[in-house]
Amino acid sequence: MKKPLVILTGPTAVGKTGLSIKLAKMIGAEIISADSMQVYKKMDIGSAKIKEEEMAGIRHYLIDEYEFDHPFNVAEFQSKAKLAAKEIYSHGKIPLIVGGTGFYIQAVLKEVDFTKTEADKPTRESLLMLAKEKGNDSVHEMLKAVDPEAAKEIHPNNIKRVIRALEFYEETGMKISDHNEAERSKSSPYNFAYFVLTKPRQKLYDAIDLRVDKMMEAGLLDEVRVLKDLGATPDMVSMQGLGYKELLSYLNGEITLERAIELIKLGTRHFAKRQLTWFKREDEVCYLEAEDKNDDELLLEIQSILKEKNII
Numbered sequence: 001m002k003k004p005l006v007i008l009t010g011p012t013a014v015g016k017t018g019l020s021i022k023l024a025k026m027i028g029a030e031i032i033s034a035d036s037m038q039v040y041k042k043m044d045i046g047s048a049k050i051k052e053e054e055m056a057g058i059r060h061y062l063i064d065e066y067e068f069d070h071p072f073n074v075a076e077f078q079s080k081a082k083l084a085a086k087e088i089y090s091h092g093k094i095p096l097i098v099g100g101t102g103f104y105i106q107a108v109l110k111e112v113d114f115t116k117t118e119a120d121k122p123t124r125e126s127l128l129m130l131a132k133e134k135g136n137d138s139v140h141e142m143l144k145a146v147d148p149e150a151a152k153e154i155h156p157n158n159i160k161r162v163i164r165a166l167e168f169y170e171e172t173g174m175k176i177s178d179h180n181e182a183e184r185s186k187s188s189p190y191n192f193a194y195f196v197l198t199k200p201r202q203k204l205y206d207a208i209d210l211r212v213d214k215m216m217e218a219g220l221l222d223e224v225r226v227l228k229d230l231g232a233t234p235d236m237v238s239m240q241g242l243g244y245k246e247l248l249s250y251l252n253g254e255i256t257l258e259r260a261i262e263l264i265k266l267g268t269r270h271f272a273k274r275q276l277t278w279f280k281r282e283d284e285v286c287y288l289e290a291e292d293k294n295d296d297e298l299l300l301e302i303q304s305i306l307k308e309k310n311i312i
Helices: 016-027 074-090 102-109 121-134 136-146 148-153 159-172 176-184 201-218 220-229 244-251 257-281 295-308
Strands: 003-009 029-033 094-098 190-198 285-289
Touching (some): 003 016, 003 074, 016 029, 016 094, 074 102, 102 190, 102 257, 148 159, 148 176, 190 295, 285 295
Parallel strands (some): 003 190, 190 285
16 A cells, blocks of 8 residues: 655745645644755755744754755655655654655655666766856757757756766766656656645746845845855855855855846746746646635645545
8 A cells, every 4th residue: 555645846935834834734744845955054044944933843854954065966865755754654644745846856756766877977077177168058058969858957057967967868878858757657656645836927926036035134145155154165066056156156256246136036936937847747736726725725625635535
Protein backbone atom coordinates (compact mmCIF):
# COMPACT_ATOMS: atom_id res chain seq x y z
CA MET A 1 0.00 0.00 0.00
CA LYS A 2 1.40 3.38 -1.02
CA LYS A 3 2.21 5.83 1.75
CA PRO A 4 0.48 9.24 1.76
CA LEU A 5 2.24 12.42 0.62
CA VAL A 6 0.79 15.91 0.26
CA ILE A 7 2.34 18.74 -1.75
CA LEU A 8 1.47 22.42 -1.47
CA THR A 9 3.25 24.53 -4.02
CA GLY A 10 2.77 27.49 -6.32
CA PRO A 11 4.64 30.54 -7.57
CA THR A 12 6.63 32.76 -5.25
CA ALA A 13 4.62 35.29 -3.18
CA VAL A 14 1.31 33.47 -3.73
CA GLY A 15 0.77 32.79 0.00
CA LYS A 16 1.87 29.18 0.57
CA THR A 17 3.42 29.60 4.01
CA GLY A 18 0.37 30.66 6.02
CA LEU A 19 -1.90 28.09 4.36
CA SER A 20 0.67 25.32 4.89
CA ILE A 21 0.57 25.71 8.68
CA LYS A 22 -3.23 25.49 8.76
CA LEU A 23 -3.15 22.50 6.41
CA ALA A 24 -0.52 20.69 8.50
CA LYS A 25 -2.68 21.14 11.61
CA MET A 26 -5.78 19.94 9.79
CA ILE A 27 -4.29 16.69 8.45
CA GLY A 28 -1.67 15.91 11.11
CA ALA A 29 1.41 16.67 9.01
CA GLU A 30 5.01 17.78 9.38
CA ILE A 31 6.51 20.01 6.74
CA ILE A 32 9.43 19.38 4.38
CA SER A 33 10.62 22.62 2.80
CA ALA A 34 11.14 22.38 -0.98
CA ASP A 35 12.97 25.68 -1.26
CA SER A 36 16.50 25.88 -2.63
CA MET A 37 17.39 28.96 -0.53
CA GLN A 38 15.67 28.35 2.81
CA VAL A 39 18.05 25.43 3.33
CA TYR A 40 20.80 28.00 4.06
CA LYS A 41 21.51 29.61 7.43
CA LYS A 42 21.74 33.44 7.63
CA MET A 43 19.60 33.74 4.47
CA ASP A 44 16.28 34.62 6.04
CA ILE A 45 14.84 37.80 4.54
CA GLY A 46 15.63 37.15 0.87
CA SER A 47 14.33 33.57 1.02
CA ALA A 48 11.12 34.63 2.84
CA LYS A 49 12.02 31.97 5.41
CA ILE A 50 9.29 31.06 7.87
CA LYS A 51 10.01 32.32 11.40
CA GLU A 52 9.92 29.94 14.34
CA GLU A 53 6.96 31.76 15.89
CA GLU A 54 5.04 31.31 12.61
CA MET A 55 5.55 27.54 12.65
CA ALA A 56 2.93 27.20 15.40
CA GLY A 57 4.60 24.08 16.74
CA ILE A 58 4.62 22.29 13.36
CA ARG A 59 7.97 20.61 12.80
CA HIS A 60 9.83 21.75 9.67
CA TYR A 61 12.61 19.92 7.84
CA LEU A 62 15.31 21.18 5.44
CA ILE A 63 15.39 24.72 6.80
CA ASP A 64 18.68 26.19 8.11
CA GLU A 65 20.60 23.03 7.26
CA TYR A 66 23.77 24.46 5.70
CA GLU A 67 26.13 27.43 5.67
CA PHE A 68 26.06 29.63 2.57
CA ASP A 69 29.20 28.07 1.05
CA HIS A 70 27.63 24.59 0.70
CA PRO A 71 26.79 23.65 -2.94
CA PHE A 72 23.31 22.23 -2.27
CA ASN A 73 21.64 20.45 -5.21
CA VAL A 74 18.53 18.51 -6.19
CA ALA A 75 20.06 15.05 -5.61
CA GLU A 76 21.00 16.05 -2.07
CA PHE A 77 17.52 17.46 -1.53
CA GLN A 78 15.96 14.20 -2.69
CA SER A 79 18.08 12.17 -0.28
CA LYS A 80 17.41 14.48 2.68
CA ALA A 81 13.68 14.74 1.91
CA LYS A 82 13.30 10.94 1.77
CA LEU A 83 14.99 10.64 5.17
CA ALA A 84 12.71 13.36 6.55
CA ALA A 85 9.63 11.59 5.17
CA LYS A 86 10.74 8.34 6.82
CA GLU A 87 11.03 10.14 10.16
CA ILE A 88 7.65 11.82 9.69
CA TYR A 89 5.97 8.47 9.01
CA SER A 90 7.59 7.10 12.17
CA HIS A 91 5.80 9.88 14.10
CA GLY A 92 2.48 8.71 12.66
CA LYS A 93 2.23 11.91 10.60
CA ILE A 94 1.88 12.78 6.91
CA PRO A 95 4.77 14.47 5.06
CA LEU A 96 3.67 17.81 3.62
CA ILE A 97 6.10 19.18 1.03
CA VAL A 98 5.85 22.97 0.83
CA GLY A 99 7.82 25.21 -1.52
CA GLY A 100 8.17 26.49 -5.04
CA THR A 101 11.13 24.54 -6.44
CA GLY A 102 9.31 22.26 -8.89
CA PHE A 103 12.30 20.08 -9.76
CA TYR A 104 12.88 19.35 -6.06
CA ILE A 105 9.26 18.26 -5.68
CA GLN A 106 9.41 16.08 -8.80
CA ALA A 107 12.65 14.46 -7.59
CA VAL A 108 10.86 13.11 -4.52
CA LEU A 109 7.44 12.48 -6.04
CA LYS A 110 8.78 10.45 -8.99
CA GLU A 111 12.01 9.22 -7.36
CA VAL A 112 14.04 10.71 -10.21
CA ASP A 113 17.24 8.76 -10.86
CA PHE A 114 20.36 10.91 -10.44
CA THR A 115 22.85 8.04 -10.58
CA LYS A 116 23.07 7.46 -14.35
CA THR A 117 26.14 9.57 -15.03
CA GLU A 118 29.24 10.88 -13.35
CA ALA A 119 30.24 14.50 -13.89
CA ASP A 120 33.25 14.98 -16.17
CA LYS A 121 35.41 17.47 -14.26
CA PRO A 122 37.55 18.70 -17.21
CA THR A 123 34.39 19.29 -19.29
CA ARG A 124 32.78 21.21 -16.46
CA GLU A 125 35.86 23.34 -15.87
CA SER A 126 36.26 24.20 -19.57
CA LEU A 127 32.59 25.21 -19.81
CA LEU A 128 32.85 27.32 -16.66
CA MET A 129 35.90 29.03 -18.12
CA LEU A 130 34.03 29.69 -21.37
CA ALA A 131 31.11 31.19 -19.45
CA LYS A 132 33.51 33.41 -17.52
CA GLU A 133 35.34 34.59 -20.65
CA LYS A 134 32.46 34.94 -23.13
CA GLY A 135 29.38 35.10 -20.89
CA ASN A 136 26.65 32.66 -19.87
CA ASP A 137 24.80 33.15 -23.16
CA SER A 138 27.67 31.57 -25.11
CA VAL A 139 27.31 28.31 -23.15
CA HIS A 140 23.51 28.50 -23.35
CA GLU A 141 23.79 28.73 -27.17
CA MET A 142 25.78 25.47 -27.13
CA LEU A 143 22.91 23.82 -25.25
CA LYS A 144 20.38 25.30 -27.66
CA ALA A 145 22.24 23.62 -30.55
CA VAL A 146 22.07 20.09 -29.07
CA ASP A 147 18.94 20.24 -26.88
CA PRO A 148 16.61 23.14 -27.70
CA GLU A 149 13.91 21.90 -25.30
CA ALA A 150 16.32 21.97 -22.36
CA ALA A 151 17.61 25.39 -23.45
CA LYS A 152 14.05 26.70 -23.46
CA GLU A 153 13.51 25.43 -19.92
CA ILE A 154 16.84 26.47 -18.33
CA HIS A 155 17.63 30.16 -17.92
CA PRO A 156 21.04 31.19 -19.35
CA ASN A 157 22.09 32.54 -15.94
CA ASN A 158 21.46 29.16 -14.30
CA ILE A 159 24.90 28.19 -15.55
CA LYS A 160 25.14 25.15 -13.28
CA ARG A 161 22.09 23.49 -14.87
CA VAL A 162 23.11 24.56 -18.39
CA ILE A 163 26.51 22.91 -17.94
CA ARG A 164 24.97 19.80 -16.39
CA ALA A 165 22.69 19.43 -19.41
CA LEU A 166 25.69 19.70 -21.77
CA GLU A 167 27.65 17.19 -19.67
CA PHE A 168 24.73 14.79 -19.77
CA TYR A 169 24.55 15.01 -23.56
CA GLU A 170 28.30 14.49 -23.93
CA GLU A 171 28.38 11.55 -21.52
CA THR A 172 25.28 9.68 -22.74
CA GLY A 173 24.51 10.99 -26.23
CA MET A 174 20.99 11.56 -24.91
CA LYS A 175 19.21 14.87 -24.47
CA ILE A 176 18.59 15.71 -20.83
CA SER A 177 15.14 16.96 -21.85
CA ASP A 178 14.29 13.42 -23.07
CA HIS A 179 15.71 11.92 -19.88
CA ASN A 180 13.69 14.32 -17.73
CA GLU A 181 10.53 13.58 -19.69
CA ALA A 182 11.03 9.85 -19.13
CA GLU A 183 11.58 10.43 -15.40
CA ARG A 184 8.53 12.71 -15.26
CA SER A 185 6.31 10.02 -16.76
CA LYS A 186 7.24 7.47 -14.07
CA SER A 187 4.49 6.56 -11.65
CA SER A 188 4.89 7.77 -8.09
CA PRO A 189 5.53 5.37 -5.20
CA TYR A 190 3.25 7.58 -3.06
CA ASN A 191 -0.49 8.04 -2.72
CA PHE A 192 -0.19 11.76 -3.28
CA ALA A 193 -2.15 14.98 -3.70
CA TYR A 194 -0.39 17.81 -5.53
CA PHE A 195 -1.89 21.24 -4.82
CA VAL A 196 -0.82 24.35 -6.72
CA LEU A 197 -1.90 27.65 -5.20
CA THR A 198 -2.46 30.32 -7.85
CA LYS A 199 -3.80 33.83 -8.34
CA PRO A 200 -4.27 36.04 -11.44
CA ARG A 201 -0.96 36.94 -13.09
CA GLN A 202 -1.13 40.71 -12.50
CA LYS A 203 -2.16 40.26 -8.86
CA LEU A 204 0.78 37.89 -8.43
CA TYR A 205 3.20 40.39 -10.00
CA ASP A 206 1.87 43.16 -7.75
CA ALA A 207 2.38 40.90 -4.72
CA ILE A 208 5.95 40.18 -5.85
CA ASP A 209 6.80 43.88 -6.18
CA LEU A 210 5.32 44.61 -2.76
CA ARG A 211 7.19 41.70 -1.21
CA VAL A 212 10.54 42.91 -2.60
CA ASP A 213 9.89 46.40 -1.18
CA LYS A 214 9.09 44.88 2.21
CA MET A 215 12.24 42.73 2.09
CA MET A 216 14.34 45.82 1.46
CA GLU A 217 12.63 47.61 4.37
CA ALA A 218 13.26 44.54 6.57
CA GLY A 219 17.02 44.74 5.94
CA LEU A 220 17.77 42.50 2.96
CA LEU A 221 20.71 44.69 1.93
CA ASP A 222 22.30 44.31 5.38
CA GLU A 223 21.69 40.54 5.22
CA VAL A 224 23.60 40.32 1.91
CA ARG A 225 26.33 42.66 3.22
CA VAL A 226 26.92 40.33 6.19
CA LEU A 227 27.18 37.33 3.84
CA LYS A 228 29.63 39.20 1.62
CA ASP A 229 31.76 40.12 4.65
CA LEU A 230 31.76 36.45 5.64
CA GLY A 231 33.14 35.50 2.22
CA ALA A 232 30.11 34.95 -0.03
CA THR A 233 31.00 35.22 -3.72
CA PRO A 234 28.83 35.41 -6.87
CA ASP A 235 29.83 31.91 -8.04
CA MET A 236 28.37 30.17 -4.95
CA VAL A 237 25.11 28.22 -5.37
CA SER A 238 23.54 30.14 -2.49
CA MET A 239 24.31 33.49 -4.11
CA GLN A 240 22.34 32.56 -7.24
CA GLY A 241 19.16 33.17 -5.25
CA LEU A 242 16.96 36.10 -6.29
CA GLY A 243 17.79 39.15 -4.21
CA TYR A 244 21.20 37.86 -3.24
CA LYS A 245 22.93 37.93 -6.63
CA GLU A 246 21.56 41.39 -7.51
CA LEU A 247 22.47 43.01 -4.19
CA LEU A 248 25.88 41.33 -4.27
CA SER A 249 26.41 42.99 -7.67
CA TYR A 250 25.48 46.33 -6.08
CA LEU A 251 27.86 45.80 -3.15
CA ASN A 252 30.60 44.88 -5.63
CA GLY A 253 30.06 48.22 -7.38
CA GLU A 254 28.71 46.70 -10.60
CA ILE A 255 25.21 48.27 -10.59
CA THR A 256 23.26 50.92 -8.68
CA LEU A 257 20.96 50.00 -5.79
CA GLU A 258 17.96 51.22 -7.78
CA ARG A 259 18.91 48.92 -10.66
CA ALA A 260 19.48 46.01 -8.28
CA ILE A 261 15.96 46.36 -6.83
CA GLU A 262 14.51 46.65 -10.34
CA LEU A 263 16.33 43.45 -11.36
CA ILE A 264 15.10 41.59 -8.27
CA LYS A 265 11.49 42.42 -9.12
CA LEU A 266 11.92 41.59 -12.79
CA GLY A 267 13.79 38.35 -12.08
CA THR A 268 11.21 37.26 -9.51
CA ARG A 269 8.34 37.88 -11.92
CA HIS A 270 10.13 35.83 -14.58
CA PHE A 271 10.80 33.11 -12.01
CA ALA A 272 7.10 32.99 -11.07
CA LYS A 273 6.21 32.62 -14.75
CA ARG A 274 8.64 29.70 -15.13
CA GLN A 275 7.23 28.07 -11.99
CA LEU A 276 3.69 28.21 -13.40
CA THR A 277 4.91 26.70 -16.68
CA TRP A 278 6.58 23.85 -14.75
CA PHE A 279 3.49 23.05 -12.67
CA LYS A 280 1.29 22.92 -15.79
CA ARG A 281 3.39 20.01 -17.08
CA GLU A 282 3.07 17.94 -13.94
CA ASP A 283 0.58 15.06 -13.56
CA GLU A 284 -2.54 15.08 -11.41
CA VAL A 285 -2.18 18.68 -10.26
CA CYS A 286 -5.06 20.25 -8.28
CA TYR A 287 -5.19 24.03 -8.76
CA LEU A 288 -6.36 26.21 -5.88
CA GLU A 289 -7.46 29.71 -6.87
CA ALA A 290 -6.43 31.96 -3.97
CA GLU A 291 -7.95 35.17 -5.32
CA ASP A 292 -11.62 34.76 -4.31
CA LYS A 293 -11.31 32.29 -1.42
CA ASN A 294 -10.05 32.66 2.12
CA ASP A 295 -7.87 30.03 3.81
CA ASP A 296 -10.84 28.26 5.43
CA GLU A 297 -12.55 27.83 2.06
CA LEU A 298 -9.32 26.57 0.51
CA LEU A 299 -8.86 24.09 3.36
CA LEU A 300 -12.35 22.69 2.82
CA GLU A 301 -11.54 22.20 -0.85
CA ILE A 302 -8.26 20.48 0.03
CA GLN A 303 -9.94 18.30 2.66
CA SER A 304 -12.51 17.09 0.13
CA ILE A 305 -9.80 16.07 -2.36
CA LEU A 306 -7.69 14.36 0.31
CA LYS A 307 -10.70 12.30 1.43
CA GLU A 308 -11.47 11.38 -2.17
CA LYS A 309 -7.87 10.14 -2.58
CA ASN A 310 -8.02 8.24 0.75
CA ILE A 311 -5.11 10.24 2.12
CA ILE A 312 -7.02 11.26 5.24
